[in-house]
Amino acid sequence: MNYPQLNLDKENGPLALIKTNYGDIEIRLFPEQAPMAVENFIKLSEVGYYDGICFHRIIKDFMIQSGDPTDTGAGGESIWNQPFDDEFSEYLYNFRGALSMANAGPNTNGSQFFIVQNNHLEDNLIDPMKKSKFSEKVINAYREYGGAPWLDFRHTVFGQTIKGMDVVDQIANAKVDNSDRPLGNVTINKIEILK
Template identity: 25%
Template sequence: MSNPMVLLETSMGEILVELFEDKAPATVKNFLQYVDDEFYDGLIFHRVIDNFMVQGGGMDMMMKEKPTRAAIKNEASADVSNKKGTLAMARTMEVDSATAQFFINVRDNPHLDHRDETAQGFGYCVFGQVVEGIEIVDKMKKVRTKNFGFHADVPVDPITIISARRFETD
């Protein structure tokens, strides 16, 4: 059985991602539920930091947070690294606080990897990788950003997630 795939259609182009169902089953199930509910449609990549990551899946064009389901358990593990092109769950300082927001690493970010069971060392759960469209992510990381209220690194011109759908391969 092959891993599930999701096509992110963004205002900058399409990004095809493969999800690591074997490495982070609960996280993939959670993400696919948001995809199936069409939750991500119309949301934006609201935090873009060149040489770090692009984050989306939680805010609308007005930077208003969309209500989510309950937070999930963090499945970060030492055998899956935050390498360039991987998707990971965004969270607060609380280890098990991820809901719908995710980020795409635009470079290797080993400091985000799982090191131990402490709050500082738990890391961010990698649950997928870009298989097509990394050039779109590379374009995203270069956009101009601004501060918007309490938020920093917000793209001046919004990067919209037009749709996120399961992608069936034959």
């Protein structure tokens, strides 16, 4: 089985360079496994849709979320001006560093996305994962890298961070209010697509 996130040196999909006021995050995209999510992200990035918007939801030891031009967590649209379907792959998982679509339930993808920041796996998750559809290789990868397995097959994974996890960690450490909104400025300056 080929798990692209565990074989990044063999992948040659497009790269996204998320330039933030905290530093740059470089992400390998997976168009083969999640073609609609990747097309949507690339086209929105190329027209400057994400320029100047903030990370509106930050939860340390979980994830950082952005992609909403209204900065409320309730906005944003896909390139098709309507929600698009989930694209779940048995080869992509919400490991630490995964780029995934945020949603409001099944098949409600728009423009919002998050990067998984959690760097460990709770022991009490391992047995349920074994009883579910997780292979030993995937469980071992979660043990090694961390992540958010409870999001698998609920949120479309379409990329993996290859550089800049230190930036993701710095953003995750930003001070937030009771609604997980950052108290200071945490902004995407621009997303460049490198093909």
